Structures are given as C-alpha cells and as structure tokens.
Amino acid sequence: MSVLTDTPIDLTPDLPNDRSEGQLLEVSMGPQHPSTHGVFRMDVTLDGEKVVKLKPVFGYLHRNHEKIAENESYLGCMPYTDRLDYICSITNNWAYALAVETLAGIQVPERAEYLRVITGELTRLQNHAGLVGFLMQDMGASGTPLMYAFREREKVLDLFEALTGARMMCNYMRFGGCRVDVPSGWLQAAQKVIDGFPKFLDEFESLLMSNEILMARTQGVGVVTREQAINAGISGPMARASGVNYDLRKVDKYGIYDRFSFRVPLGEHGDVYDRYMLRVLEMRESIEILKQAMRDLPAGPIMDPNTKIRGFRPKAGEAYGRIEGPKGELGFYLISDGSPNPYRFRVRPPSLINLTLLEDMCLGQNVADIVIILGSVDIVLGEVDR
Amino acid sequence: MDEQLKSELRRQGVVATSLQELYNWGRRSSLWPLNFGLACCAIEMIAATMARYDLARFGAEVFRPSPRQADLMIVAGTVTKKMAPQVVRLYNQMPEPKYVISMGACAISGGPFKQGYNVLKGIDRYIPVDVYIPGCPPRPEALIDAFLMLQKKIDEQYLTGPNRPRHLNADMPSEFVVPEFGTHDLVPTQNSEVWKAPLVNISIAGKNESGRD
C-alpha cells in the first residue's frame, strides 16, 4: 500500500462555524439525479458551497423482496435474490444458498465450490470495474473511463451468459451446488478474460492513478475513521479502506476460501482515494484467486445428490449466513417454521448500512464532493431499498 | 408523389420529399432520452449507450439530465408507488412531442414484483406508453429494437387530419394527473383517461385447464 502512503494529504475539511453570514439553502438531490446511482434522494442543506446537513431519503425502489419471499418457496426466492444487487447477481445467489445450506445442513460438492469461487470472483471483478468507471464519471471524466470499464464488464458478462443464459440475472446457484456445469470451451474463454484483465488494470492505473485532478478531488474527502466504521457496521471494501482488517473470506473462511492464498489490501486514511485504490487492488487479488481456482478445479458432480430443491422443507429453526460480497457483508437471515416457505426472509443489505455515515462524511465538504463520496460508497438501490 | 418517380429522381441526385416526411425524419433521427434509470434495466440501458452496442448509431446518444431538454422517457425498471408521482411529474415537465418506452417486465406490469404492496403494476396506469419491451431485463439489443420501433411509429405519423399526433392537436392533454400519497395507496390508483383494466374472461380462467386441479 505504498501508493496510499506516499501521497501527501493537505485537504482537511473545515467546518463552517459562522453560519450567520450567508443564508442556508435547501436542495433536494434526487430521486431523479444523474449522479445518485439510481433513485436515491438526499435532502441537503447548504451554506454556500458547504454542506451543513444531509438527510438521505430511501424507499424509492422498495420492491418488497422480504414480503414476497414469505409467499415463495425456498427455490422460488432464488431469482429474487438476483434482483437485490442487480450488478452482482451471482454473489447474491451465493449468500442466499449459503444461508439455506446453514439452515438445513447441506454439503456442497467440491467442484461446485470451485465454480462458486470462480463465478463469484468474476462478479467481484466486473462490479469493481464498473464502480471505478462510474466514480470517474462522477468526477467529471465523462465517457472514456466508463467506456473502458464497461468494455471489460461486457467480457465478463459474455462468460456469464454462456454459462447461465443471462447477462445480469444469472440465477446460477442452488442450495447444494450450482445449476449447470460449465459448457465446453468456457474455461478456456474464462482463462483468456482473466489473463487479459491485468492489462486493463495497468492501462487504467497509468491513465488515472496519479492523475493530479483525481488526487485533488479525492484525497482527504469523505474520511471515515476505523472506530466509526466498525461502530456503524460498515463492511467490505469501504471498511477495509478505513483500516478495518475484516474480510469474511478470511474471517469466516466460508466455502473453500482457506485453500487460496491472497492478500487483503487495507487503506490507511479512509478517504475516497483509499476506497478507489482499494477496489483496484482487490481486483488484482481476485485475479490471483481466479488463477488458483482455475488451476485446481476438480472433476465431479455439481449438485449434492441428497438435496431435494423442489418441495424443499427445512426443519423449524433459523440461520444467518453471510458472505463477503463485492459491496460488503451480504447476509441472509432465514427463519423456517417447517413449511415450504420461509417464515422470515431478511436481507442484510451492505449498501444500506454503508450509507449510515453518509452525512458524517459529507458535512463540511463541497456540494460537488457529495457525488463522489456517494460514488465511493458503492451502492445499488435495489439492495438499499429492497 | 409517385414513389417510382421519386426514386427515379433520387438516382439523378434530386431529393424530392414532403414536409411530413422531412418533419418526421428530423424528429425520429434525434431522439434525446431522459437520463433517468430506476432499477436493474437502467444498467442495460447504460450498456446500450456504451461502445459495444453504441446507441449513437440511431441518433439517441444524447442523454439529457433535465426533462426540459428530453423528448423520450425510458422507464427502465420497477416503478414503486413512492416513485410514481415523480415519474409522472417528470413526464409532465417534458416538452411535446414526447414519447415513452416502457422497458422491462416491471415497468409494463410490475413483473416479478407484481405482488408487492409498494409496486405500481405498470407505468401505463398514469402515462401513455408508446413502446413496450419485455424482458427481465431486456438486452441492449431489445432496447435498440424499441428505438427502431419508435422511429417507425414516428415515421408513420400524419401532420394533419383526425389521426394526427397529440402534440399537433390542441385539444389533447399533454399533462397528466400526478397521483398523491394516500394512507394506503396512491390517490387515484390509476388515470382512467389513459388506462382501462384489460378485459379478461374470468369465468373460464383456472377451469378446464389440463394440468391444474
């Protein structure tokens, strides 16, 4: 992380202490706003350019996932999880499958675990690539970085399409394994994408990493301290950018993550620049995991033969399963009363909880910084509002 | 004018056209969509504007952040009841002529979330829709198809006569009722000028169907 420490930080947020001079202006940003990443609204109070108050307003995409799931079978809930965080459907499937497997004590065959890691890390790659592109767009680098990011994303989506039949809503996992095995030639195609990905990162970094405007806009902006981050339940790349060493792939070692050697990048300052860089570094680590998983992928079944996914009725009880999603800790809390439908289906949304500190991050910053702070949190409204 | 003569003239380098054709050609070739995404479909809408699918080939790459500068609204995603008044208000703010593409199952009918208490069962309950594209989400190619369909629709519009489009008819409304938040639902729950419940023969539905008990 020498990259993060070598660059000087001189922008300390100065809170306005004399508000009597200017009049306060209330602005409603959103729900239709080109930079809010969906239908998110913030009621912002401004003193000139400085933010003195910010209240997020949620619910514009509240699609009642949790209520609908109470009338669905366990299998029928799986396609709904695709649409929570609609950029990374496969990791959502994984979290839900893990929760059901915890609830019913299902074992997953080895090959399915490897396929989960491969598709899950590919999802992380395309999520982070997209995020970095959108963040640049928010900063005013209109077009080019986002085009580069989407070019890479499309390559990964092609792989998903060949494997699952859908670009975005993959619906790939089942409790007890995966839905389909890889078609012939898929692994070679995936290897090609994985091998080509570092080139994109190099290109992106040489283009932007030490860009003066980027550093001036992001360093020292939207700072979250380590203590704040833990107390506010911040998870995922955002917490690690604040120096919280908490990656569920290392902590819980769910699936087979204890078999891979990879590093967990940590930030030091917890500002927007650290969050941006952390995603770039995480993509490099994901490529390492992918290389190992592709090398070691064993032959064998992809579904647990003892699991009956249709008409599935787990014993009464409850379980909380969580994974390290690209946005943070994605958890599912399921309560079964012995019937074919879950009695309670709760999604622990990382996007919503990572927004807890949005006001604290934005206070005292300029109004233009709200956009990049929000962009660096990495939210998807489908998951924020559910 | 005779079509044969027209094509003959064109071969000679003379373009003969009617005012109607020229007018429609101008409108259809520069549809400026509103930069407005609601949910999952918005990601596919963005993908359609990127280099691979390149919506610019059809004259629609200029996404405007303000409704005042846009003439096409792509309702891309689930419209919730909390969002519906804003969508209608945005539509009212757009200047005529204006068009609506209802992108994806949710915008058409509520889609997979139809049972939800906070989900509007189709944006056509409040505003008129020109093109529906099904899918969850529709691929970028499907969105391009919707653009072509809309262009075809514009091409066939008459400037005069009783069938002329809304923006040339002063008697037709260009603004629609914005619903308000009630205690349990939106008020009104639909705009009956725009939307009628589809007629379904319920007496036979669910009966005499093989495979059902």
Place this chain on the structure above:
Amino acid sequence: MNLEEIKSEIETNVPGCRLEIIPNGSPSGQHSLLVDADHAFAAAAYLRDAPNRQFDYCSNATGIDWPIKEVSTKVKTKKIVDGVEKDVDEVVKTQTGGYLEVVYHLFSVELRQGPLVLRMRTEDRAERIHLPSLTPLWRSAEYQEREIFDLYGVMFDGHPDLRRLLMWEGFEDHPMRRDYVDPDDYEYEPTAHDEVLKRAQAHVAAEGGR
C-alpha cells in the same frame, strides 16, 4: 463461544436482567439469547464493552412478527371409558406468539467471534410495542431500526430519529406484519389462478358481472 457463560456473565454484571436461551432446532446451531426489554440496553452495553467479549460490530437487526397462533398437540393420556382404561389421544391447544420480536446479530471484529444472536420481544402487537433502541451503542442499527419501525411498528425508545424509512410519510399500517392486507390494485391476468382468481371473481361479482 459459550452461550451459557455469556448468560451468567451478563446476569452477574447487569443485576436484575432476565435472560433466556432460545434453542435453535436447525443444524446451524445458532442459539439465541432472549433479553428482557428493561435491561436490554445495559446487557448490550456490557456485551459491547466487556474486554473478553467486545461485540463491537452489530451486523444485522431484524424485525419478526409472531401473531397469536393456536398450536394443537396430541397428548396420549389414559382415560377410563365405559369402565375400561384406554389410551386416548387428547388434543391440547396452546397459544403461542402474540408479540413482535427484534433480533440483533452481533459480531466481534477484534476477537473475530460471532454471531451472538440477541432477541427482544414486545409485550403484545398493538399497544405495548416499545423496546429500547440500541442505536446509541451501535450506529449500524440506526437505519435498520427505522426500517423495523416502518415495516413492523416497533417503537424504539431512545432512537435519535425514528421516522419511516421506506414507505412515505402519511402511510398508515405496517406492511410486513403478517395480517397486513395489501391494496387491491391488481389488474387481472389472463391466466388468473389461485389467490388472484379469487380476487378477480370477487371484483366481477362486485361489478355485476362482465
């Protein structure tokens, strides 16, 4: 992480706290600790601050609705029927539920432990629905408690900003409760079946047939 130990620790450090271990029947083995509403805040503060526990990370807060439900269980009893002793199945009806429940999943980032599942219950579902807010301890509960208030109607005492989170201001009712009746705004599908068919037929009857 032994739940019995944690229970006795809290009992010694928070006097008067009534705790109960709720067993979990599923293979997950995530048993939970039910804490009474009056001492919940003190117990949670102890869990957060005790040096050997350090549950500094409140990951998840969930609301659950348990309406009153009659459970009938068959009990075999011996009865004298017509002068002869016989084994008779007797149906015993018991009532369960009738409260709203809030569940917190606590983890320790420092000690890498968890989850500790902490539950609180309201006294009923209509009037006595107050529970202490844990937001002063963990800010991560802020939006989640607002969501529980919105969707289940639990009143969190001590929450800094208890407003609806997802539904609009002016909305009445709490839609995630199991007896919530959602607004009748379907248009009826050509393939109406099950619940939708019943509601469609009711509509047709109300309009005098089509």
